[in-house]
Amino acid sequence: MNLNLSNSGLEQPGANYDVIIIGGGPAGATAALYTARAELRTLVIDKGLGSGALGITHKIANYPGILGDISGADLLQRMRQQAESFGATFLQDKVQSVDLMAETKTVFGNSGVFTARAVIISTGSMGRGQRVPGEDELLGRGVSYCATCDAAFFKGQTVAVAGNSDEAVEEALFLTRFAKQVHLLSPTPELKAPAELVHEFASKPGAIVHPGAALRAVEGDGRVENIRFATRHQGEQTLPVSGVFIYLQGGRPITDFLQGQLQVSETGCLVVDAEYRTPLPGVFAVGDVLCNHVKQAVVAAAEGAVAAMAVEKQLHGRKQLAVDWAK
Amino acid sequence: MCEDTRELMEEVASLSPKLSVETFDFVADAAVAAQYGIDKIPAIAVVRTDAPVTNRGVRLYGIPSGYEFSTLIEDIRLVSTGDLGLNAQTLQELDALPGPIDIQVFVTPTCPYCPRAVLLAHRLALASDKVNASMVEATEFPQLANRYQVYGVPRTVVNDVIHVEGAVPEDMLMGKMKVLDDAPALFKLRQRWEANLN
């Protein structure tokens, strides 16, 4: 009997990790470097190199110690390799939800369920701001943010995916296994996902890419019937679909997966103390997801380092932060 | 699917002397099904052998495979230990709500956060005799998924008319269930729900 029990969170009693870091940008990758060096079992869950602010920056010239221009993705890759070299594990996955109330923290990804004694939130601020008309009303009635969960409801039907990141294209690719037709609406003329991935999607039967297509509205009476989208050349058009999977990005802190477990400010950011602790014990936050944060890679990295030391202090029951100095 | 479900349950039961499985035939043992409030199959009722038979409690409809296997194991733990971990406020609010309360949580086996929604409902069922809570595997019961117009999971459906999308925290679900105590609002919801049934 194939029950697919891997990663059901059952393999081990107790927490699987000492710390789980959600988001592997400069903030999360640096935190991982420090927690791994402190010999804490560290898991970083990240959506993909090209889905964060540093990952999409073409050139960065003000990161100390790096002379000349380097692409954000290259710099980030170096940070991740450094963290990995000290034992941190990176997993490409999206965190969909968390349970942070209990002492053991549970993190739900698409590929599994993970537990840890502490969590660092470093998801950045590329979340969507405004939703399109009809989106909230039709959530669960054809509007979805999780293709792996909901694809089965759209067998043989026509669906749309809105987004241009690795994540959007991967979800669109997954949907081609179920839906008859998958329309990928990229808000930009060029997709941000790697060209091979876009090509793989476009070569599937029923896959259609619409470059530079802005999702305007989701329509339907009790369930999704149409979407409206606009392109520069063709203006607004209506497309009959029974499902729309939305992975658009914007400039808001990414906190949706918290589902109200931590309070966010009016502008959607997280509030922490000087050691980057949130009001929930064992839960820390760093980087662009924070309020009053200066949006610079070096600042995000520095915050990650401090938070990692604060996690170490808590898990090892210290009174003060222990600095990480070579002996 | 019934055969697979039976096999799975027998395998799980063989892991501990504290567990046992009794298998019933939905047609031949209709009286037993009625006692447990079971109206479709495959169905699993997770019960303590020393507790009286009731038509409320923890039920799973459809094979608990994929992520839902963890729900089954956690259900067994909850039923056995009674250690539910619900907030005091939830228990108070639950106490004040009128019963019976029927909670159905629609899931798919590939949904990583669906078990959270199911287990919350199951905890409520174990905390109060007036609550019945079931997991419903949406792809195995398409007619039910259709009836409640489920196109995304998890979807929690309370007394047919209160629909909650996503694995929401305990206080949010309790907040949505307050309508059960508000007859005019509940009446409106029911009207809307019945109008949508076609």
Ligand SMILES: Cc1cc2nc3c(=O)[nH]c(=O)nc-3n(C[C@H](O)[C@H](O)[C@H](O)COP(=O)(O)OP(=O)(O)OC[C@H]3O[C@@H](n4cnc5c(N)ncnc54)[C@H](O)[C@@H]3O)c2cc1C
């Ligand atoms: C166009 C642009 C140019 C910039 N130029 C510079 C510059 O020249 N110099 C400079 O110092 N700074 C620059 N910045 C700012 C800098 O990039 C950010 O301040 C910094 O990247 C913030 O780091 P972070 O780790 O908090 O977030 P991010 O770098 O955004 O990383 C967040 C990570 O979290 C992941 N994530 C989010 N949600 C989830 C989830 N649910 N599950 C799993 N993973 C998730 C994302 O995929 C991403 O990898 C620039 C920013 C932009 C947008």
